[in-house]
Amino acid sequence: MEAAKGDQLFEILSRLFALLVLTIALGGFVTLTVLSWPSIKTFGLSFMWTKTWDPVAGKFGALPFVVGTLVTSFLALLISTPFSLGTALFLAEYAPKSLKGIMGFTVELLAAIPSVIYGLWGIFFLVPLVRKMEIALSLPPYGVGAFTASLILAIMILPYATSVTEAVVSLVPEELKEGAYALGATRWEVTRYIIIPYARSGIFAGTILALGRALGETMAVTMVIGNRNEILNSIFAPTNTMASVIANEFTEATSRIYLASLVEIGLILFLITLVVNILARWITERLKVQRGGV
Amino acid sequence: MESTILKTEGLKAYYGETEVLRGIDIDIPRNRVTAVMGPSGCGKTTLIRCFNRMHEMVPGARIEGKIRLEGRDITSMKLIQVRRMVGMVFQKPNPFPTMSIYDNVLAGYRLSGVKLRKEEAQRIVEESLKKAALWEEVKDALHRRGTFLSGGQQQRLCIARALAVNPRLLLMDEPTSALDPKAAHRVEELISRLKETVTVVVVTHNVAQAGRVADYTAFLYLGELIEFGPTSQLFTAPQDHRTEEYLTGKFG
Amino acid sequence: MDKGVTRRLWKDRVATLLVTILALVPLIPLALIILQLAVKGITSLNLQFLTSLPHPPGEEGGGVLNAIVGTAVLLALASALAVPTGILAGIYLSEYRDRTLPHAVRMAADLLQGTPSIVIGILAYAWVVRPMHHFSALAGGVALAIIMLPVIVRTTEEVLALVPRDLREAALALGVPRWRMILKVVLPTGMVGVTTGVLLSIARVAGETAPLLFTAFGNPFLSLKPTEPIDALPLVIFNYATSPYADWWRQAWAASLVLIVLVILLNVAARLLARRMKGE
Numbered sequence: 019m020e021a022a023k024g025d026q027l028f029e030i031l032s033r034l035f036a037l038l039v040l041t042i043a044l045g046g047f048v049t050l051t052v053l054s055w056p057s058i059k060t061f062g063l064s065f066m067w068t069k070t071w072d073p074v075a076g077k078f079g080a081l082p083f084v085v086g087t088l089v090t091s092f093l094a095l096l097i098s099t100p101f102s103l104g105t106a107l108f109l110a111e112y113a114p115k116s117l118k119g120i121m122g123f124t125v126e127l128l129a130a131i132p133s134v135i136y137g138l139w140g141i142f143f144l145v146p147l148v149r150k151m152e153i154a155l156s157l158p159p160y161g162v163g164a165f166t167a168s169l170i171l172a173i174m175i176l177p178y179a180t181s182v183t184e185a186v187v188s189l190v191p192e193e194l195k196e197g198a199y200a201l202g203a204t205r206w207e208v209t210r211y212i213i214i215p216y217a218r219s220g221i222f223a224g225t226i227l228a229l230g231r232a233l234g235e236t237m238a239v240t241m242v243i244g245n246r247n248e249i250l251n252s253i254f255a256p257t258n259t260m261a262s263v264i265a266n267e268f269t270e271a272t273s274r275i276y277l278a279s280l281v282e283i284g285l286i287l288f289l290i291t292l293v294v295n296i297l298a299r300w301i302t303e304r305l306k307v308q309r310g311g312v
Numbered sequence: 313m314e315s316t317i318l319k320t321e322g323l324k325a326y327y328g329e330t331e332v333l334r335g336i337d338i339d340i341p342r343n344r345v346t347a348v349m350g351p352s353g354c355g356k357t358t359l360i361r362c363f364n365r366m367h368e369m370v371p372g373a374r375i376e377g378k379i380r381l382e383g384r385d386i387t388s389m390k391l392i393q394v395r396r397m398v399g400m401v402f403q404k405p406n407p408f409p410t411m412s413i414y415d416n417v418l419a420g421y422r423l424s425g426v427k428l429r430k431e432e433a434q435r436i437v438e439e440s441l442k443k444a445a446l447w448e449e450v451k452d453a454l455h456r457r458g459t460f461l462s463g464g465q466q467q468r469l470c471i472a473r474a475l476a477v478n479p480r481l482l483l484m485d486e487p488t489s490a491l492d493p494k495a496a497h498r499v500e501e502l503i504s505r506l507k508e509t510v511t512v513v514v515v516t517h518n519v520a521q522a523g524r525v526a527d528y529t530a531f532l533y534l535g536e537l538i539e540f541g542p543t544s545q546l547f548t549a550p551q552d553h554r555t556e557e558y559l560t561g562k563f564g
Numbered sequence: 565m566d567k568g569v570t571r572r573l574w575k576d577r578v579a580t581l582l583v584t585i586l587a588l589v590p591l592i593p594l595a596l597i598i599l600q601l602a603v604k605g606i607t608s609l610n611l612q613f614l615t616s617l618p619h620p621p622g623e624e625g626g627g628v629l630n631a632i633v634g635t636a637v638l639l640a641l642a643s644a645l646a647v648p649t650g651i652l653a654g655i656y657l658s659e660y661r662d663r664t665l666p667h668a669v670r671m672a673a674d675l676l677q678g679t680p681s682i683v684i685g686i687l688a689y690a691w692v693v694r695p696m697h698h699f700s701a702l703a704g705g706v707a708l709a710i711i712m713l714p715v716i717v718r719t720t721e722e723v724l725a726l727v728p729r730d731l732r733e734a735a736l737a738l739g740v741p742r743w744r745m746i747l748k749v750v751l752p753t754g755m756v757g758v759t760t761g762v763l764l765s766i767a768r769v770a771g772e773t774a775p776l777l778f779t780a781f782g783n784p785f786l787s788l789k790p791t792e793p794i795d796a797l798p799l800v801i802f803n804y805a806t807s808p809y810a811d812w813w814r815q816a817w818a819a820s821l822v823l824i825v826l827v828i829l830l831n832v833a834a835r836l837l838a839r840r841m842k843g844e
Contacts, residue, residue: 022392028743032656035649036669039717042687042710043672049690050683104586112583121587128594130827132771134798135820138805139597142604142813173593180590204572206579234680236774237798241806261682261774268686268778284683295678364737371662395739402737406730410752420738423748470734477738 047288054282056275065282071247071263073271078279080260080286082249087259087287089250090164090239091232094171099225102176106183111209129177137241140170145242152254162244163254170238179228186220187213219301226298233291236261260287314341317481317511318363318398322377325358325367332358334535335377340481345503345512347526347543349519351563354532356515360483363513364398365391382480392424399479399510403486405466407458407473414454416469417441420477436476443509444472445502464495468502475510482506484514488521500525519559523547531555605821608814614822618784618800624811628819630786634701634795635826637788638780639766641705646712647762651751653713654720654758659746661725669717677714684710685775693779701787701794704780708772712765719761723754760838767830771823773798797823 051058057065057078068079109121148169149161190213198208214221244256245266258266260283271277318340325333333355340346348356361367362375365386379386386394407416417437421428428436437454441447446468450461458469467487474482484503488496503525506512516522522529523543530540531554539546539555550556557563612627619626653673657666676684688707693699727750735745751758773796776782781793782803797819804816 022741024744025742028746029656029660032652032660033665035652036656036665038649039653039676039713040665040669040672042713043675046676046679046684046687049687053686053690101586101590104583105590108583108587112580113587121591124591124594126831127828128590130767130771130831131597132773132798132823132827134771134773134801134805135597135601135824138801138816138820139600141805143596143600173590176590204576206576207572209579209583230678234682236680236682237802241802261680264682264686265774265777268689269781281686284686287680288683291678291680292675295674299674366733366737369736392739392741395737400734400737402730402734404730406728406734408731408735408749408753410749410755419735420740423735423738423740423744425744473734473738 050281050285050288054278054285057278057282060275061279065279066286069249073267073273073276076273076275078275080279080283082247083258083260083263083283084286085249086164086243086257087233087261087290089253089257090168090171090243090259091229093164093168093253094175094232095225095229097168097172098176098179098228101172102179102183102224102228103221105176105180106187107209107213109180109184110187111205111213125177125180128173129181133174133235133237134241136170136174137238140166140238140242144169148254157252157254160244160254160256162242163256164243164250165253167239167243167259168253170242171232171235174235174238175228175232178231179224182224182227183217183221186217186224189220190216219304223298223301226294226301230291230294230298233294234261234287236265240265260284314339314344316340317342317382319380320362320377321380323359323362323379324376325355325362326374326376327370328372332535333362333375336537338530338537338540340511340513341528342511343507344527345507345514345525346528346530347522348513348515348530348532349517349522349558350532351558352517353534355535356532357485359532360400360485360513360515363481363483364400365394366400396420396477397479398481398483399474399477401467401470401474401482401484401487404490405463405470407461407466407469409457409459411458412455413450413458413461413469416458417472417476419473440472440476441469443475443506444468445498445505446472462495464491464498467491467495467499471499471502471506475506479510481511481513484512486515486517489517519561531558533558601817601821601824604814604817606818608818609821613815613818617786621807621812622809626815628797628800628815628822630783631795631797631800631819632822633786633788634780634783634799635770635797635823637701637790637794638704638708638776638796639770641701641790642708642712642769643762643766645705645709646716646765649709650713650716650762651720651758654717655724655746655751657717657721658724659750670721673714673717676710677718680774681707681711681772682774682777685777685779688775688779696791699779699781699793700791701780702790704776704794704796705790707775707779708769711769711772711775715765715768716758716761719764720754720758723757723761724750726757727753756837756840760834763830763834763837767827767834770830771798771827773802777802797826 061078065080067081069081070077070079071082109118113121144166145161148166149159152159194212195208198212239259240262243258243262245258246256247258250257264280264284268280271280316339320336320338323333323336324331336359348359350356358367362379367373367375381397408419414437415422417440418433438447441450446465449465458466461469488499503512503514514525526543529543529546531538533554538552539550547559550559614627615629616627617630657669685707688703692703692706731749731753732745735749776796776799780796782795782799783793787794801816801819804812
């Protein structure tokens with residue numbers, strides 16, 4: 019089929035921009051690797067489990083931050099999952115029509131609030147609150163720390179988990195639910211024995227997605243986590259996450275190895291979120307295959 | 313003897329390995345309405361899509377044999393030129409939703425970047441809408457969106473749009489099957505009048521419709537041209553038993 | 565038999581209560597945040613605040629004009645970079661989908677979308693700040709553009725894929741060349757959806773701080789030059805909130821109010837546009 023000049027040019031032009039997107043992604047990975055090379059070469063694999071972070075001595079290890087990230091993210095997930103599940107079920111099954119719109123709107127609003135504003139609120143409201151609680155529990159009254167960060171993260175990832183979960187729950191076929199109701203089941207029984215099993219994979223996928231977001235969250239965490247470059251010895255201790263240490267120290271990285279170590283942390287973060295996202299995608303695909311194209 | 317506007321010689325059409333048209337030889341008579349009918353899957357839509365080279369747009373689709381438009385092999389002509397000479401109206405009315413009625417009629421020019429003087433443009437719009445029997449209904453609302461019209465009006469708009477570039481041959485793929493009976497009837501009346509200025513080939517699965525509008529009828533079955541001739545002759549004295557069975561509704 | 569039913573009904577009531585409580589709890593932090601924003605921010609929000617430049621650290625007063633202008637400049641830069649690129653890439657994915665490249669591009673877009681914004685900041689640092697040897701609005705714009713890009717590409721592809729096939733065929737049947745068909749029929753038909761995607765992506769990056777920390781960096785003076793460092797509302801909020809000055813904390817709340825109003829307006833605009841699209 020003959021392709022007119024104009025058609026050829028347009029295809030080339032649009033392909034060029036599509037290639038640009040691909041180049042940015044691949045180039046990004048390459049850039050991260052290249053910039054962190056001095057650190058990779060010097061510390062090798064032990065970077066991952068070294069817990070010293072000493073810019074003065076030039077010795078760097080990512081362990082405190084990996085631990086900080088994992089602890090805060092999983093704790094945030096633990097805290098928020100009951101609420102995201104409950105809200106999703108409420109929106110899909112329990113809410114009267116009038117409330118549904120308002121609640122949906124508030125969930126969206128929570129998602130739209132910028133991270134730095136969560137951080138601001140965290141500093142001036144949550145930290146004093148946690149401090150009071152720590153005093154009451156005879157713990158060192160830091161106020162800031164992994165626990166506070168987890169709390170704020172939980173609030174921030176809630177809307178994402180909720181919207182994915184709600185979407186999946188509302189896809190449960192009416193016939194299945196009606197069949198159960200017709201047998202005299204209560205609303206809770208339908209929820210527990212029909213809806214949740216059917217939507218199980220989707221709920222799990224939503225959780226993984228929320229985890230992905232929590233892992234990369236930077237600003238609110240930086241503002242309430244206490245910024246101490248040590249492995250936390252308790253949930254309430256100040257520490258740092260991979261994202262927050264980069265945010266804090268990048269502009270102060272004076273030596274090449276210092277910068278390279280920070281970028282290497284960025285590379286690790288990049289790879290972890292990549293894996294998590296692939297996992298979430300794989301689960302969603304399996305879900306589709308299972309249900310035959312839900 | 314009728315003059316022929318389009319002639320096929322041993323036309324075969326393939327989708328990948330599947331042969332959909334098995335060697336068609338047909339002469340489309342000029343300024344007449346020719347109906348192409350047959351049961352689902354007989355290849356009638358594929359046939360007319362070969363005439364304006366839309367068939368080859370599908371990945372893996374190809375043809376063998378020759379198609380001559382006004383004596384010229386259409387594969388040797390520029391694609392855009394072929395589509396100017398051969399227009400198409402589709403089953404589901406599809407006016408461009410972001411354009412007004414006025415702009416829809418002129419789309420064949422506008423979209424190709426052809427600049428028209430204002431008087432020229434207005435003349436074309438009025439002529440085309442009149443040929444499509446739509447002018448009186450929309451002349452005061454030319455700048456409204458095309459999608460506000462009823463189904464039948466939208467289809468006539470699409471006909472006007474196809475006519476605006478002055479094609480020699482107009483292909484219509486089941487033009488009334490998505491319309492209500494009243495609108496369908498109006499389009500059929502229109503088809504009969506159109507042959508004064510353009511040759512029409514109508515694909516239809518409605519035997520009665522072919523009887524109403526067509527001067528000539530071609531009967532296709534499983535990719536073969538079973539019979540072709542003046543409609544009255546085909547309907548009253550079909551030569552092939554399959555034609556007769558189709559006409560009497562034995563299969564379809 | 566009767567006892568069993570009573571138990572089940574009782575369980576059901578408890579479950580309903582539990583689910584309702586779980587759903588209402590997230591409203592508490594939302595209400596608290598909005599309340600604090602309103603209470604602490606609104607008193608500081610006045611014309612002077614919006615139109616004056618910051619005062620030196622420790623000195624009371626001043627405003628966030630540089631940050632407001634900076635946000636506008638950054639969003640304009642980011643849009644100028646991301647919108648044409650994203651739309652054209654999206655067109656390629658939608659209109660030429662039977663090639664091999666689109667699959668890789670889609671995966672790349674998804675990869676970028678899932679990348680933490682601070683990592684994208686590192687990329688912009690490496691690609692713009694380093695060669696230029698100083699921080700700049702351009703670097704910030706590039707960082708934000710990379711964040712916006714996957715959203716625009718995905719939205720454009722999805723919206724254009726929804727345009728009915730016979731619309732494309734009608735244009736082609738009129739003898740219109742393919743590239744004109746795409747630009748003058750397919751794209752205009754999907755324009756509302758594409759614009760919604762663009763607005764939503766702008767709303768998302770308006771509040772981003774992390775990628776600006778070492779690209780745009782911040783600037784207490786009014787700056788319009790793309791080659792100079794520039795400030796932005798989220799940056800100002802972060803810097804003021806983590807400073808030791810109470811006056812700056814007050815200003816952080818007020819700036820937050822301005823930022824959240826901006827983000828909400830953009831979201832609402834996108835929502836209204838989407839509803840208009842459904843209505844057509």
